[in-house]
Amino acid sequence: MQTHIVPVGFDYDRLIAPLVRDQLDVDRVVLLEGAVGSEANVEYSRRLAETLDQDYRNLLGAGTERVVVEDVYDYDAAFEQAYDLINRELDRGGAVWVNVSAMPRTVSFAFATAAHSIMVEREGDRDRIHTYYTVPEKYLETELAEELRAGTELLAELLNGDVDDDRIADHLEVARELLAEFDERGTTIGAKQFGDSHIIELPVASFSNVKPFEELILFTLGEHGEFESVSELAGTLARELGEEYTDSFRSKVIYNVDRLGPGGKGYVEQDEHGKSYRTRLSRIGELWVRSHADQSEL
Numbered sequence: 001m002q003t004h005i006v007p008v009g010f011d012y013d014r015l016i017a018p019l020v021r022d023q024l025d026v027d028r029v030v031l032l033e034g035a036v037g038s039e040a041n042v043e044y045s046r047r048l049a050e051t052l053d054q055d056y057r058n059l060l061g062a063g064t065e066r067v068v069v070e071d072v073y074d075y076d077a078a079f080e081q082a083y084d085l086i087n088r089e090l091d092r093g094g095a096v097w098v099n100v101s102a103m104p105r106t107v108s109f110a111f112a113t114a115a116h117s118i119m120v121e122r123e124g125d126r127d128r129i130h131t132y133y134t135v136p137e138k139y140l141e142t143e144l145a146e147e148l149r150a151g152t153e154l155l156a157e158l159l160n161g162d163v164d165d166d167r168i169a170d171h172l173e174v175a176r177e178l179l180a181e182f183d184e185r186g187t188t189i190g191a192k193q194f195g196d197s198h199i200i201e202l203p204v205a206s207f208s209n210v211k212p213f214e215e216l217i218l219f220t221l222g223e224h225g226e227f228e229s230v231s232e233l234a235g236t237l238a239r240e241l242g243e244e245y246t247d248s249f250r251s252k253v254i255y256n257v258d259r260l261g262p263g264g265k266g267y268v269e270q271d272e273h274g275k276s277y278r279t280r281l282s283r284i285g286e287l288w289v290r291s292h293a294d295q296s297e298l
Contacts, residue, residue, distance in 0.1 A: 001094030004062075005085065007032040007069070007103035007111065008049045010041075014101040014134040016055055026062045027094070030085065034072035034103060072104045082114035086129070090118070095128040123263055140181060147171075147178055210265070210288070214256050216241075218267060221281045222289035229276035230254050260285070 002025045006015050019026050033049050034042070049066060056062045067085070071077060082098075089096045098115050100108040112131045119126045154171055210218065220237055227233040234253035238245040257279060260268040267285035270277040281289060 001027045001092065002097065003028040003030065003089045003092070003094060004097045004099060005030045005032065005082075005089070005111065006052070006099045007034075007107050008045055008052060009034070009102035009104070010045065010048070011102040011136070012048055012051065014136055015052055015099060016059070018134050020059055026056070026060045028063045028065070028089075029056045029060075030089070031056075031064060031066045032069050032103065032107070033066060034069050034107070069103075069107060072107050075106045075110050078107045078110035079114050082111040083118065086111075086115055086118055090122065090125055090128060095130065098129075098131045099134070100131055101134045119266075126262055126266060140178070144178055147175055151175065210260075210267070211256075213252070214260055214265075214267075215292075217253065217256055217260060218281065218285060218289055219292075221268065221279070221285070226278055226280040228273065228278055230257055230279055231276070233257070233279055 004019070004026055006029055008015065008031055018024070029052075031049050031052060034045055053064050053066065056064050067081075069078060069081065086096055086098070096115075098111050100112050102108075115129055115131045119129050122129075151171060154167065158168075216237065217233070220233065220240065221227070224236060227236070230253060231250060234250045235245055237243075237253060238249055243249060257268055257270075258264060260266075261270060262268075262282075267282055267288055268279060269282045269285075270279050
């Protein structure tokens with residue numbers, strides 16, 4: 001089962017378009033609605049949540065649940081709510097995806113941090129927890145601001161009796177179109193594609209230091225890419241270190257790859273391939289190698 005936890009702010013496309021365009025499996029959606037702010041803000045967010053609720057059901061065939069976040073600026077309460085909600089969904093089985101594209105930053109950060117904390121506590125479930133962000137194709141606020149400036153100039157000219165009816169009609173049409181788009185889709189338009197996906201998954205960092213031999217493994221994976229087996233990786237390491245390739249050396253590499261893998265620090269990914277395991281850097285492993293590149297050249 002694939003469950004998506006979606007904080008609802010003032011966006012529509014970013015919360016559903018990636019799932020539709022990437023044809024992701026979505027079995028269940030938990031919509032978070034903020035209850036703090038002006039009456040107009042709360043009502044607008046509520047209407048968006050209702051539209052999303054219907055479209056998740058109609059377009060994706062997903063079951064939905066709507067949950068209220070009592071104070072979107074109370075980080076501690078949001079973290080506690082996120083922690084309980086994510087654990088509850090994990091206990092139901094399947095994977096949990098947390099969308100941090102919308103809602104105030106306090107809620108997004110609280111849910112992302114809670115997800116990462118649970119990844120550390122529930123190492124065996126790390127591959128079932130995901131946080132992701134979607135980049136919009138366009139921010140509507142800039143167009144609204146431009147039209148507002150043009151409207152103020154038009155009003156100033158109207159005061160001087162210097163404007164023809166065609167200009168007034170043109171501005172009225174543009175303003176109505178922008179407002180209709182805002183009412184339907186919120187403050188952003190579209191979902192930008194990166195590579196072959198419309199979502200950017202946010203990797204979780206390890207909370208353990210990397211030991212010297214583990215560093216060698218990570219830098220070797222970063223340089224050579226994927227290895228068909230741990231034995232192939234061990235052979236490459238032995239050659240580069242000028243060491244004899246023995247069962248003892250191979251066992252040392254296997255032990256350290258396990259420590260770097262999903263059940264350990266999370267810097268290495270492995271896929272079963274016959275009797276072997278294809279071995280490569282995870283996303284956070286790639287970031288570690290990239291950020292420590294100067295260190296490998298010393």
